[in-house]
Every structure is written in C-alpha cells, then in structure tokens.
Amino acid sequence: MVAKSKLANKQRFKKVAKKSAKTNANAKKPKRLPKTTKTKDKSNKTSTPVIQKQPEIDNGEDMLDMVDEDDLQFLKSAINNKQYSMFNNVRVPGGKGKKKKIQKDDDTLENNYENEIDEQPKIKVKALLPIKTKQGIVKREVEHEDNSEEEEEDAGVEENEDKGDDDVSSDEEDSPAENTDVDVSQPITPAQLLLQRAEILQKKKLHIGTLSSGLLENPEEKITNFRTLIKLLDDETPEVYITIRKLGIVALLEVFKDLLPSYQIKAQETDGVKLKKDTLKLQKYETSLLQYYKKYLQKLEKFAGVLYKKRGDNRVRTQGEKNVGEVAVHAMCDLLITHPYFNFAPNLVQAIVPFLNNVNRNVRILVATALKTVFKEDKKEEITLKIIRVINHYLKSHSHNVNPEMLEILLSLRIKDVNLDQDKEIEIKGKKLNAHKANILAKLSKKEKKRKKRLQALEHELLETKAEENKQTKLKNLTEITKFLFGIYFRILKSSTNTKVLSVTLEGLAKFAHCINLEFYVDIVNVLDKLLAEDWLGYKEKLHCIQTVFAILSGQGEALNLDPTRFYVNLYAGMLDIHAGRNEKDFAVLLRTIMIGIIQRRKKITNKRIIGFAKRLVMLSLQSLHGGAVGSLGVVKNILQLCKAADVLLDVDNECGDGKFNAELDDPEYCNASSTALYELSLLSRHYHPIVGKYAVNIAKGVPATGEGSLLPIYGKCTPEELYSMFDMSEMAFNPSIPVPKKVQVSNKVKRHAFVDCEFRQKCFKRLKCTNGTYFMHI
Template sequence: MATERSAKRRRLSPPGDSVPGFATWNLEQDYEQRQRKGKKKEGERLLVKKADGWKEDERLKEVARLEAEAAKDDSDQASEADEQDSGVADLEAPATTAQPDVPVKEQIRQAKEDLARIAGHISESPEENIAQLGQLAEIARSHNVTVKKLALGTQLAVYKDIIPGYRIRPLSKEDQTAKVGKEVRRLRTFEQTLLAGYKDYISHLTKLAQDKTMRPVAITCATNLLISVPHFNNRNEIMALLVKQISFRNLSPETTKCCEALSQLFREDDQGHASLEAVTQMTKMMKTKNYHVHENVLNTFLHLRLLSEFAHKAGTNSIDRAPVGDEEDVKKPPKKKDREYRSKRERKVMKERKAVAKELQEADAVVSYEDRDKSQAETLKLVFVAYFRILKARKSHLMGAVLEGLARYAHLINQDFFGDVLEVLKDLILEAEAALEPTEDDMDVDATEEEEEDELDAATERNITRERLLCIITAFALLQGQHDVVKSVNTLQLDLNFFITHLYRTLLPLALNADIELSSKSAHLADPNGLATPAQQTQGKETKVNVATTTVLLLKSLQSVLLPPQNTKMVPPMRVAAFVKQLHTLALQLPAKSAAAVLALIHAVGKTHGNKVAALWNTEERKQDGVFDARGLEVEGSNPFAATVWEGEILRHHWDPKVRDGVKGVDGVIRGVLGGGEGREGPSIPVRR
C-alpha cells in the first residue's frame, strides 16, 4: 500500500523581530531616496532665457540644494537608529554621554557605573568583549575632568589585566588575506583590536600630558604601564613621553616620578633591550638641551645593570644569592628500592635525551648572554659618551652625578682613556682653586659690595670644596677598580701625588667650614644618629656620593689615601703620620658627630699602620729633628715626626661621650703597639677650667 505524501508546508518565521532593529526600518523612505534612472544631474537642468542669454534658474537651484540637505539628514538619522538597535559592539561606537542638564554629581555616578560594568565585562571575557575598549576610550574623552580621570585609571587597570606576556606582531597584507581557522581568526581579532586600543590610549596620554590639569594623571598612567608591561608594544612611545617630562632644568613631582620609573626599569631589566632604548632617548634629549637638565636624570644611570654575568638577579655591586634554606629543600634522588625499573635500552635513550636537552639549554643560554652583552655594551658606550661630554662642557650642576657615575663604573672604563680621565679631574681641581683666588676687580669695591661678595664667596667655596673632594674620590675609585692599571701606574705616568697633596692642603680649611655636616640637597644630616663609619663605607652602606655631606666626602677621600684595599702596606710612613697629626687637629674644631667619625677613621688607621705612627704618641723618642709645619704645602715636607699628638688629651674632656670613647679606642690600639699597655702614653696637657 502506497503511503500518501504529506502536503509541503511553507516555513514560517518565528514571532517577533529576529533581526535587530527591524522594526525601525522604513522601506518606503529607502525606496524614495533611491536614485532614479531618469533623475537629472545638477548640470542637466533646464535653462531659462534671460536678457543676457540662457541661464540656469536660481529658484530651481535653491530647491535642489534644500532637497539634498533633507535627504542627508534622513540618511544620518537612519544610520544612527541602525547603530543603536544593532546587538554588535564596535570599537569606535559612541558611548552614551550625559545630557547637559544632568548635574555633575549624577554624571560622575553614571560614569562610575558604566566604567565598572564595561571593565567587568572585558575582564571576564577579554576575547569576546574586547570591542568594548572603544566605549572606555569614548568616556575618557568626556568634558568632565573627574570622569576623564576615572576613565584613564579604568583603562590602565584593564590593559594591565588583559595584556598578554608577549609582544604582538602587526598583521601584514599577506596575513590578512590568508585563510585561517576559526580559532586563529578569533585570536587575531582580539590581538589587533587590543593593539589598536592600546595605541590610541598611549596617544591620548601623550596629548593629556601637555595639559596642566591632566598631566599628573597621565604621567602616573604612563609610568605604571612602563613598569608593569615593559615587554609590550609601543614601549618607545611611553619612553618618549617620560623623557620629554624630564627634559626640564627645574624639578617637579612629575619629573621625580618619571626618574623613579626609569630607575626601576633599569633595575628590573634582565635582557637590556628596554634599558638601551631608554638610554638612547635620554642621551639624545640631553644633547639637544645642551645638558641643561636636572642631575636626577643622570642619577638614573646608576641603576643600570651593565656587563655583569650572573645566574641570579644582580646589580653592579652585589649579587642576590639564593637563601641558605633553599639548598635543603632540593628534592633528593629516590632510593634504589623506590626507583622505577627501566631496561638497558630505555636508560640509554633517556640518557641521550637528557644530553640533547642540556645542549639545547646551553645553546639558548649562550644566545641570550650574547644578545644581552651586546645591548649592555651599547648602553655603556652611550653613558660614557654623555659623561665625557659633560666633563668637557664643564657643567657644574652635573659634576656630582658625573663623578659618581665614573666612580661607580670605574672597572668598566677602558685603560686607554684612564689617563685622560685623571687629567680632566686634575684640571677641574686647578680650575676650582683658581676660582677661589681674588682678582684685581675684587679689591676696588665698596664695603657693602664686599659684604655681599663675602656671602657669595662662602657659597662658592662650599660648592668648590665638594667638587674637589668628588674629584679626589673619583680618581682613587678609578684606580681601585682597575687592577691592571694599578700595576702599571708608572708606565702610564699618572700623577696620583697631586690628588694626595691637594687633599692634605684641604684639611685645615675644612676644619673652619660651618657647613661641613650639611649636604648639597638638605639642611640636615641624612642619618640623625651619626655618620657612616669607615667600615660601613667600605661595605658600600653609605649614601650616594653627590648627595652626601662634606664630612662623608672627606672620610671617603681619606680612606682611599690611607686605607687602599689593594696595596695598604705600600703607603709610606711619612704620609700616614702627617695625615694622622692633621686629623687630630681637625677633630678639635669639628662638630661632635664629625669628630667621632674622624676618630673612628684614625682607629682603623692605627690597626693597619700602628707601627708607622706609634712614634707620634712617644714623647721620649724623636725620629726627626726640626719643627712640624702644619701649613706646609707638601705632605713629606711637613715633618710630622717632630710633633706629638697632644690633641688627644684635650679630646679626653670632650662633652660628647662618643668622642671620649673614640679617643680611648685610639690610645688602646697605640698602647698595644708600644708594648701591651705597660708602656708610655702621650704627654699630659693641663687644661684650664
């Protein structure tokens, strides 16, 4: 029996609008706006005969213009309705803005809700809602300053959350036309949309950085991006924004924030690529500005990790070793009874695989080391070029930062440039001495002008004194960092006695300096409890050189002369005795903290050179005839062994207990050298009460 075929039914659409925005379509209006075949163009209208010939009718021309404007308005309204009813989010779709009659507080409240909702959607599913970044960008362009700041902060948090751990490669024309799978197309759409939004965000921050009101927020967002995602695209644009902010001579909060961000980037950069890009832009900026920048800009170079082979994170002075407890937590090999059984062939294959994996790992490490060393070598070259150009230009406000940088990277300076650097330091000291000498014009001034010049000379002398001490510290730091140079000093004909003699001449004037415990940056000591001891200075625990107090600079210079770490025994006795005698005289005039620090240095010198200076405490024996010349210009010509250290008896009655303890410590060391405490002490000097 044949089955009866059922009647074919027409397929009906489900109730309701299946297409978004279908209810707002106006088919008749679209048909009316469609261009007719017989519609005449603007130049084909009928002409009207007038007195001067056939002309186009002005009334018809005006009517045609009005019709065209009306058609354009209708098409704009239709397109806006389509965009509002479409369910697809667009990157550049305009967000709903507050009406002008809405109060400001209500606008801020609505903006907070919108920002929280959009940020939540993007964080929950970045690949699906990545197009909503356009809505955040539109809110960030609001006229309300508070809303704009909130939107910038929200964009910063969203980008830090969704940016991947790799750099996105822009698609080429071949990649765009190539056929790919659904997952690859989805990933490419996410990456390119993220990259476009991120680039627009950085360009917006660059524009806002020029506005005084929005500059702090823009700089904060830029510094956070540079520290959080330095590996991502558009890194050069962020660096250019920060470098532009630090190109001014005056120090502002934004400049300080940018310098701190660059310093942190230098410390955390393991590969060296980001550091090379930043240093390149900074050196170009300083050269363009003729080095009229703040010294904090140069101080950022001190945080670079240059040419150091390390397995752990390390700086230029120390290596962060793994904690001791980590060695105990290493997994021990299993016992023989617990090992998994493998045949001889399996063990052979596994051994070969381990060897291949080890070779691949070493190859990758070699490539990484070579790439990093290349980047760091270029960075070091740029830094030294900037330092030497500043020295050549004699930029006085940058001398402290430059000299400290040279001292920090002394072990990286080529031996061929070593003599030239010392000659430049020598010229700086001679120029500083010449600046302190009075000229003929200074003699022919009135009394009022003389008082004003005395105040100026006092300030100038303080700066010049610091500059001279910095030159001495840098010269000896260069020698300590160069082992080969120390052995070949005579071959290079380096005049190091010049720096020692100049330091000896500086001691007595420094005793009368009222600002010896003041730094160049603040009016108080950095350490309220006291100054850094020589042992702490040797371990690198002191503050930076160019911001240290004058006392700390003096102690570092004396330590380099009297306690060199490499050839301590080669210091002549005449030099040690002359400095020890002058330091006791200096301690009588210095403030309590500085006097205690000087006595601590003498105590360290006594432990090392006790046999060389013990005669200064012995009144019964004299190794040399004549008179001690405290104001002599030469160290060896001062005849120190013709004098005794009588200042210690006065310092025993000092009001500060730390100074009294320092004197007792020095006497104890000398008594141990002279015979274990049973021998002779210094002369007893009566003190008038």
C-alpha cells in the same frame, strides 16, 4: 438550493451592516469595512460583494446572545473590581497622556471595558505569598507603579553595555544637568552646585567601574568597552571633567596592567591560510587590544604635553590640567615598569625621558624613580640601552644644559662586570687556544677526530639549551651602554661649565672608572688635573675629581706611570674646609675618597703620608657633627689596624720625631705629623654623643678588639661610610637619643694652661686683665 442559501446570506449581511452603522454613528473615527471583490453572478448577471474575512464590526452582539444575564453581570463586576490580572496589563491605545473620548452609547460590553481601562490608574497589583494564621489564610498584595517601559529601557542599556556598545546611555550621561530639577530662573547656591556635581560624578564613577570590571571578567567578549573608557577621557562636562579624566586614566592603567601580555604582539599575514576558530578569535582580540592601547598612549602623551611650554605657545594652563598631566606621566611610568618588553615600550621611553628636564620637581623625581626601577629590573638590558640612547640624543640637542636628575639616574646602571678590553683579551686567548688545538689535532687518529667532532656538536647543543645566546646578547648590550655612558661623560668634561652637571659626571666617572678603556686613562687624568686648577670649581667637584683619579689608579691603571702626589696634596689641603656650619653634606664624598686613596692604596704610599692624614682626620672630627666625627674616627681606627707605623701617634713623647709638627703646611709628607700625638682624643672622649666618646677611648687605648675600651660588634664592624650614614643628622634626630646634660657650677677661677712652645702660646692667646680681676682670652 445554492441560490437560496446565497440569497439568505446576502439579506443577513445587509441587516448586520445597518446595525453597525447605527451603533457607530457617534464614533470619532468610523471603522472601515474590509475590502470587497466584485464577482459576476451567472443567473442575475449582477455584481455582489463577497466578504473575504469575518467582519470585525460585530461588537460582540452574537456572543452576547450566547451569554446568560448572570454571567454577564459577573464579568462586569470582575472588570470593575480588577479581580483578573489579565485586565491589568491592557494599555490605553494612543500613548501616554492621551485619553480616548468616551462614547455616549454605553450599551455594549466593549464600550464599558474601554471606559474602565481609561480610568484605571497606572498601578500594578503584585500578589505575594499568603500567610497562614489562626483565623485562616490571609492573602497579600502590593501595589506599585507601572514602570514597564522604563524597565525595558534599562534592560536595553544593560544589554548594550554587555555588548560593549556605548551609544545607549551616552546622551543621558553627557547631559545630566538637563535632567535635574534645578530652577534656572532662580539663583543657584554653592550647596546645590556641589550636590549636582556629586551626583554627576557618582554616575560617572559607576559607569567607569562597570566597564572596567566587565573588561577584567571577560576581556575577549567585552573588548569594545575600551572604546567607551577612552571616549570618557575627552569628557567636557565643566563641573567634573578634570576628575573624570583622572579616574579614566587610572582605571585604564590598572586594566592594561592586568591584561597586557609579557610578549610582543606581532602582525601576522594569514592570507591563504586556514586557521582554527580559536586562533582567529585570539588574533582578533590581540589586534583590538593593541589598537586600544595605542590610542590610550596617544591620549596620555597629549595630556602630559601640558607640562611642557613650547615656543610660541601663550596659552595659560590651569592647575587642574597640570594635575591631569602629572597623572598621565605617572601612568606612562607605571606601564614602562610593568611591561618593559611589550609593544610601544620604546615610544614610552621617548615620551618619558624629556620630563627629566622638566621645571616641576615632582615630575622629575617621579620619572627618575621609574627609570631607576627599570634599570634594576631589566634582565635583557634592551630597554636600558634604549633609554641611554634617548638621553644621549637629548643631551646633544640641549648642549648638556639640563637638570642633574638626567645624569643622576645613570649612577643606577649595573655595568660593574663590563670590561671594554675584553675583545682584545679574547683575541689573545683565542690565538693561544688555536695553536694548542692544532698541536693536539696533529697527534690524534681518525677515530679520535670523529669523536671530537661529535663532542663539539653535543656541547654546542648544550650551550643553546643553557641560553648562552641570551648571555652574549646581554653582554653586547652592556658594552654598548658603557660606550654611550662614557661618551656622555667625556663630552661634558670637555665642554660643559655647569657645576651641577659636572659634579654628577665626576661622581659617575669615579663609580665606573674600572670600566674605562686603558687607552683613555692618561687623557682623563690630565683633564682632571686641569680642572683642579680652575677657580670656579667647587669643593665637592674637586673631591670627585680626586676620587676619580684614585679609582683609576686602584684598578687596571696601576700599570700606568703616573705620580698622584699632586692629588694627595689637594686632598690634604682642603680637608679642613669642611665643617658643621656650611658643607657637612660633603663629608660622605670625603670619606669615600680617603678610603680609596689611603686605605686601598696604603701599600703604595709612604708612612709619613698616612700618619699626616690620620692626624688631620682627628682634627677634622672636632669641627664636625657627630656623624662626621664618628666617620673620621672610623678611618683612623682602620689606619691604626692596618699600618703599624701609625702607632707613633699614641705616644706623647716628642723626642722620637724628626722635627716639630707644622699643622699649617699643606703637604702631608713634610708636616712631621709623627712628632705629635692625638691630643684631640681627650676632648672627643667627653663628646656629647656617646658613640663618639667610645670611639675616642677605643683609639686612645690602641684599638683593642676585646676587653676594656673595646667597641660593640654592631659598631666595630661598620665601615666609616656606614657609620656616617647611621648617625647622619640630616633628619634632625639623634641615634641613639642624647641624655640631658648635668648642671655644672662654673668656678670663677682661671684655669692655667701649660704650653710646650711659648711662641705658640703668645701667638694664639692674649690676656686682658678685667676690672674684677678675672681674665678674658681672645683667639
């Protein structure tokens, strides 16, 4: 039975092979038969092929025998009408744009099916929700193109972006011009170039925004997005690379400002130590963040280096590159302000400080503003000390030939509470306390001594909880800052001849004179006295010299045996050099110097000197703008309030004085100002500015606090410096607004003036009689 079955199968397979050979005679590539293995037949001793798998060359003939003709017609019509979605997803083998050759033998179902697939357009039918109407249910369908491959590619790009891999879409973004439809053979219009640039820029913006938002949402998982953003800074697309670099710098700046911690990230050795998964994850994140931050700072320093022209570098920088450099400097300044205690803060200081001497004024102002902000917000004074050290080194290497902005920022230092003589004072107090302590301990019993030790231990612990160590560290840093500061100032005083730098130095000495060590007071005063005798020194610099001397003598220098008369004479002699036409801006320095030298030291100078300065201030107010006039009258008002001897200036009787007033004498001690009166107040009372007139009337009536002639509290309580800044004309605006003057008819009659001294009248005026009978007067 077994042999008969084998023989029947053999004959059956032969018939199948013959039929398949006939049907596939015209095929392009005939299908190969499955591999066969040779087996030995024991009865016939011949090898027969044994089929291991079901043959795939049947072409559905056995299945067609089982299908009825009605069902077969139904299937054909369903395929032609595309009624089943399962047939829509079948793709043509061989890729896009390649069609199979249609077989001539269309008798089988498989050939008809393949032909239908070849002719089928790449359009998908998507079934929508049906609508129920009065006529019944209406089915809805939407045809759309088959973009399955493009959707798969887009999904792959998004997935790689989420993982932080930027290699997927880099080729497309780096060469967007290749995908445009611009005909290279035809000339391109400016409108097409602008449109192309806008499209490229929009893609880059979206890419930068996506990466940045991903970092802010989940920084630990998407930390590698930093790599893509930093690579964008090296973009070389000719149309948009300047804008892309600016956008990349600003985007990374905002991300780092939000993500950087307030503490320093330190490298920890974990060899042989088992850590938790969360700890390892945090360490890996912090290490990666620090590495990307370092790369970002290196890029910023590279871009900012364009603003400096080194020796031998003859490259011409475009304005766009310079703008990128300014943005890079701005980013470094913002990072230093936001995270002054994070890693690489000293490196930021080292890179920023040289820009205080840059040619570009906007860059200098930007860096100076940032460093002033750091000085104000620095609580530990560590970064401030680092900035002062870098400035000190830069000044030494450039022989103090720098822009004044580098020294102006030092005026914002907060070192008013520093006392360089504190160490000596502490030693003296310590010796006294130790002697007193030894006397007390000698009288204590053993129990009391033990109790004393326990109390001391408890006080030490309490000091640690109150962060006394931080206070001591801060005080130590302040002391170092003060030493570097005065070292800079003293070197400039001895060697520099740059008037702008010297002016700022003298202003700084005047502001921080109370912090100078007593041992240097005499030497500083002598140096300033020699400077006043120099011809190349300007009036503002002289005022700063005098202000510094008065500041020294008003503080700890009161114990010094110095005669400041020569400085008072210099100040009095140069007061009338200020007028509205040339150097009105120096009025603030003059007022500050007079307040220190006259008002604060009024008890150590004579009444004659005070009266002489009051008279000259009123004379000065006649040749100044209303801001300077109000400031001068404010000083006179304070003098009349604090010095009763100055009331003699309100008396018009000349018999009470020692002699005649000599306005040309430069010494206030011997000009006999007490023999005159404040006649200028009559002119100032009719001043074009109403506040000047009110101050003149108030002084003329004896400075009353209430009643007639009194001032409003808003003006009466202001200092002279505040009055000057309040009514300053630097912005070319009146405060308050000035009323329009009334029209006055000028009479032709000559007003005769009465002079007490005839010689003075002949010296000042010459009368010339004109042809029409009027008089013309020359000064």
